[in-house]
Every structure is written in C-alpha cells, then in structure tokens.
Amino acid sequence: MSSLQNLGRMLLPVVVLAAGLALWEFVVRINDIQPYVLPSPTTVFQTLVSDWPVLSESLGVTLLTTLEGFIAAAVGGVALALLFNQSKWLEYSLFPYAVILQVTPVIAIAPLLLIYLPQQTAVIVCAWIVGFFPVLSNTTLGLNSVDRNLAGLFQLYGASRLQTLRYLKLPAALPFILGGLRIAGGLSLIGAVVAEIAAGAAGAGSGLAFRIAESGYRLNIPRMFAALLLLSVAGIVIYGLLALVSHLVLRRWHESALGKEN
Amino acid sequence: MAEPALSETDIDAAGFAVRLRAVGKTYDNGVTALGPLDLDVAKGEFVSLLGPSGCGKSTALRLIAALSTPSAGTVNVSHRAKADGRHPIGFVFQEPTLMPWGSVRDNVRLPLKLARAPSAEADRRIEEALAQVGLAEFADAYPRELSGGMKMRVSLARALVTDPDILLLDEPFAALDEITRFRLNNDLLALWRKLHKTVIFVTHSVFESVYLSQRVIVMTARPGRISAEFRIATVEPRGEEFRTSVDYAGYCREVSGALAPSYSGQRGA
Numbered sequence: 001m002s003s004l005q006n007l008g009r010m011l012l013p014v015v016v017l018a019a020g021l022a023l024w025e026f027v028v029r030i031n032d033i034q035p036y037v038l039p040s041p042t043t044v045f046q047t048l049v050s051d052w053p054v055l056s057e058s059l060g061v062t063l064l065t066t067l068e069g070f071i072a073a074a075v076g077g078v079a080l081a082l083l084f085n086q087s088k089w090l091e092y093s094l095f096p097y098a099v100i101l102q103v104t105p106v107i108a109i110a111p112l113l114l115i116y117l118p119q120q121t122a123v124i125v126c127a128w129i130v131g132f133f134p135v136l137s138n139t140t141l142g143l144n145s146v147d148r149n150l151a152g153l154f155q156l157y158g159a160s161r162l163q164t165l166r167y168l169k170l171p172a173a174l175p176f177i178l179g180g181l182r183i184a185g186g187l188s189l190i191g192a193v194v195a196e197i198a199a200g201a202a203g204a205g206s207g208l209a210f211r212i213a214e215s216g217y218r219l220n221i222p223r224m225f226a227a228l229l230l231l232s233v234a235g236i237v238i239y240g241l242l243a244l245v246s247h248l249v250l251r252r253w254h255e256s257a258l259g260k261e262n
Numbered sequence: 263m264a265e266p267a268l269s270e271t272d273i274d275a276a277g278f279a280v281r282l283r284a285v286g287k288t289y290d291n292g293v294t295a296l297g298p299l300d301l302d303v304a305k306g307e308f309v310s311l312l313g314p315s316g317c318g319k320s321t322a323l324r325l326i327a328a329l330s331t332p333s334a335g336t337v338n339v340s341h342r343a344k345a346d347g348r349h350p351i352g353f354v355f356q357e358p359t360l361m362p363w364g365s366v367r368d369n370v371r372l373p374l375k376l377a378r379a380p381s382a383e384a385d386r387r388i389e390e391a392l393a394q395v396g397l398a399e400f401a402d403a404y405p406r407e408l409s410g411g412m413k414m415r416v417s418l419a420r421a422l423v424t425d426p427d428i429l430l431l432d433e434p435f436a437a438l439d440e441i442t443r444f445r446l447n448n449d450l451l452a453l454w455r456k457l458h459k460t461v462i463f464v465t466h467s468v469f470e471s472v473y474l475s476q477r478v479i480v481m482t483a484r485p486g487r488i489s490a491e492f493r494i495a496t497v498e499p500r501g502e503e504f505r506t507s508v509d510y511a512g513y514c515r516e517v518s519g520a521l522a523p524s525y526s527g528q529r530g531a
Binding site: 147149150152153154155156157158159163167168171172174252253254 | 324327328329349351353355357359361362363364372373375376377404405406424
C-alpha cells in the first residue's frame with residue numbers, strides 16, 4: 001500500500017505535466033496559433049536549444065547575482081542575529097528597520113537603488129534585501145529557543161559567553177538557520193530577477209530576467225518562455241541543493257531529518 | 263538574614279556540605295516560592311526533599327547550585343579547591359537535558375570542555391563516568407537512539423564526570439517507568455556508597471524518598487517550608503529486600519501522614 005502510494009506521489013506530477021504539455025501542443029496546432037501569440041512546447045524547446053549560447057550566458061549572470069546576494073543575505077542575516085542576541089539594545093534599535101526593509105516591496109526600491117548604486121551592485125543589494133530577513137528572523141528564533149535547563153547547565157559550569165554561543169546557542173539554532181537559508185535561496189533569485197527587470201527598463205543588463213524583458217519588446221515570445229523555464233529550473237535546483245545540505249548536516253540528530261519510523 | 267553568614271571554611275570545618283539559613287525566594291511576579299528555610303546537610307549525607315509540585319523544592323536546589331539568587335537569607339556550600347575540570351556541584355534535571363547534536367561522549371565531555379580540561383585527562387574521566395553508570399558501550403550513540411532510562415544515565419554520568427562533592431538531583435526519575443526507576447534507584451545507591459558524595463534528592467514520591475535517603479525532609483505547599491523530618495535508620499546496604507520490608511512500609515506510612523497536610527490546601531491535587 002505505502003510503496004504504491006510512494007510510486008503514485010512520484011508519478012502523478014509527471015503524468016499531469018505530460019498531459020498539460022500535450023494539451024498545450026494540441027491546442028496550438030489545432031488552432032494554428034502563431035508563435036508570437038503562444039508558442040507550442042516544442043517551439044519553446046527548439047528555441048531553448050537554438051538560443052542556448054545567449055540564454056546560458058544570461059543564466060550564468062543571473063545565477064552569479066543570486067549566489068552573491070544569497071551569500072550576503074546568509075552572512076548578513078546570521079551576523080545581525082548574533083549581534084541582536086548579544087545586545088538587546090541593538091536589537092531594539094535596529095529590528096524595526098529590518099522589518100521595514102522586508103515589508104517594502106523590493107520592486108519599488110529597485111529603481112532607487114539603480115540611481116544611487118552601480119548596476120551590478122544594485123542588483124546584488126536587491127537580492128540581499130529580499131533574502132536576509134528570513135535568515136535574520138529564523139536565526140533569532142533559533143538562538144532564543146535554547147533549552148532552559150541546558151542554559152542553566154552552562155551557567156552552572158561557568159561557561160563564558162563565547163562558549164555558550166559556540167557550544168549551545170549556535171548548534172541549537174542550526175536547524176532554524178538552515179530553514180532560513182532554504183527560504184533565502186529562492187528569494188535571492190526573486191530579488192535578482194526583480195532588480196534585473198528594473199534595470200532592464202533602463203537599457204542595460206544581460207541576465208535572464210533582462211532577456212525576458214528584452215524578448216517581450218521584440219515579440220520573441222518563444223524565447224521568453226525558454227528563459228522563464230530556465231528560471232524555474234534554477235529555482236528548483238537551488239531549493240533542492242539547500243534542502244540536501246540541510247538534510248546532510250542534520251541527519252544524525254534532528255527530528256526534521258529523521259524518517260517517520262526507525 | 264537571621265544570623266551572620268558562615269564562611270565556606272567554617273561550614274567545612276563543621277562537617278557540613280550545605281547550609282541554608284532563613285532562605286526565601288520571591289519571584290519578580292510577586293510569587294513567594296520558598297521559605298523561610300533552614301537546612302543543614304552533612305558531608306556524605308543522602309537527603310531527600312519531599313513535597314507537592316510547586317512547593318519550591320526545585321527552587322531550593324537551584325539556589326544551592328547558584329543557578330538562582332535568594333531573595334532573603336544565606337546559602338553556603340562547601341568548596342574544595344577547584345582543580346582543572348573539577349566542579350563542586352553536579353546537577354541532574356528532571357529531563358535528561360542532553361544536547362541532541364552531540365553523542366553520549368560529547369554530552370558527558372561538556373563540563374570538562376567548558377573548564378578547558380586537558381583532553382587526555384578528559385577522555386579518561388569520561389570513560390570512567392560512563393562505566394560507573396553502565397553505558398561504556400554506548401559512548402558513540404546519539405541521545406535519540408537511547409531509551410529514557412539510558413538518557414538519564416548519561417545525564418548522571420555528565421554530573422559525575424567533574425568528580426563533584428555534591429550531587430543535586432531534581433526529580434530525575436519521575437518520568438521513567440517503575441521498573442527502570444527501581445533499577446536506577448539501586449544504581450544510584452550503589453554509586454553513593456562507592457563515591458561518598460553528598461546527595462540532595464528532590465522528589466514527590468514518598469516511596470522513592472524513603473527507599474533512598476538517610477533523611478527525608480517533608481515540605482509544605484507553597485511557599486515551601488520544612489514541616490517534618492524523618493531519619494530512615496535501617497540495615498545498610500539497602501536492597502530490594504528493604505523495599506518489601508515491614509520497616510519500609512512503616513516509614514512510608516509515617517512520611518505519607520506528614521505529607522498529607524501539604525496536599526490538603528491544594529486544588530486539583
């Protein structure tokens with residue numbers, strides 16, 4: 001029963017995808033819809049292959065931006081959470097602004113950033129703004145979720161602040177940090193794309209989102225779809241990689257990484 | 263502040279491990295949890311604090327461990343010179359309180375690591391402590407792989423690894439099944455006889471307190487005070503035959519009788 005269920009869980013989405021694609025292809029062919037209105041899946045795939053040199057270069061640019069934004073978000077988020085944890089006053093002073101930065105739509109901030117910063121920097125800053133908050137809030141939550149008795153034990157044995165941080169708070173916060181990073185990975189991609197689109201309107205850029213905007217102006221709809229497809233795949237791969245890292249790090253001890261039965 | 267505090271050397275000379283004088287604890291929210299409480303525990307003595315939940319017996323233990331500061335009175339604990347990795351007090355909580363990310367060995371190593379004890383010496387002590395609680399083969403296991411009783415043994419090994427003079431145990435076996443609890447009771451008694459530690463054992467079980475201790479101290483409901491004291495004088499060493507003896511039943515009846523008023527004022531008890 002359960003192995004059948006597992007098989008179903010893996011197969012059903014694939015079946016749905018195949019059916020959707022077949023229907024799409026069928027509708028386009030039967031109605032003879034032009035590619036600049038709605039390209040068929042095969043046209044999109046052909047475009048992906050024929051435009052690969054341009055698209056792969058753009059993919060590289062976007063991924064690099066995402067990676068830089070993600071690293072900045074991870075380092076910045078964890079560092080800020082550690083600072084907040086060491087000093088309540090710092091937390092009270094700065095946390096509201098972190099929230100404001102988070103709730104203001106990044107698409108509205110991007111044009112301003114592009115005025116004041118060099119384009120490449122602005123794009124990375126956008127990716128950072130979107131990505132750092134989940135890392136910050138998750139890490140803060142993790143650092144504050146330390147078992148009270150364990151904290152008492154550290155106090156009993158006269159642990160220094162640094163020892164408490166290193167041997168107690170950071171390991172206890174690790175599952176939360178990894179959860180935050182998993183969200184931040186996808187968000188960094190979104191931040192990078194948003195900034196590229198904002199920058200693309202200003203005329204410069206070479207990332208995937210820029211390709212989408214540019215292809216839109218040129219009515220090159222198949223390429224828009226191909227670039228979109230690459231973005232989705234990139235997002236899935238980023239999420240999968242971070243989930244894998246999280247699993248590998250936590251598998252010895254954390255509930256989230258253990259099987260239901262063991 | 264009923265009388266001037268004795269210095270550590272004074273209570274050392276008097277043969278006491280712990281001395282509390284007029285100790286009270288009132289929390290910030292205005293709840294008075296404890297006191298005033300006077301308590302002397304002799305070196306090497308096994309004492310149980312028995313009382314209803316919330317009577318402040320855990321608070322008393324935390325005050326002795328200096329995990330919390332008294333609102334009134336004085337707490338004196340005898341100290342030996344603190345050599346490397348030595349710590350005068352070992353504490354076992356009601357929960358095993360293990361670090362889930364560390365192996366059994368890592369968990370037992372913690373007090374030594376925090377004291378920056380040399381690692382060869384630490385390894386030797388860890389092996390010794392694990393052997394004392396019968397977990398030598400489980401050094402590399404993770405806490406989630408262990409049963410409740412085994413986790414409690416790890417917690418006990420961690421408390422013993424610094425070779426403390428005083429062991430403070432806060433309802434350590436309350437969450438265990440009866441058979442496991444009886445076995446751990448016997449193991450704890452054997453360790454106490456062998457290692458000559460001062461043990462202060464908090465429990466709400468009359469049977470456990472009578473079985474284990476030389477002296478049972480019955481506390482009132484909150485704010486906790488001492489309402490009665492019993493010396494359990496029986497043939498040592500105790501074993502399973504004591505658990506079924508007439509003596510034992512008699513002590514249990516007496517202690518239960520002294521404890522009953524502590525429960526009478528409680529709702530839902």
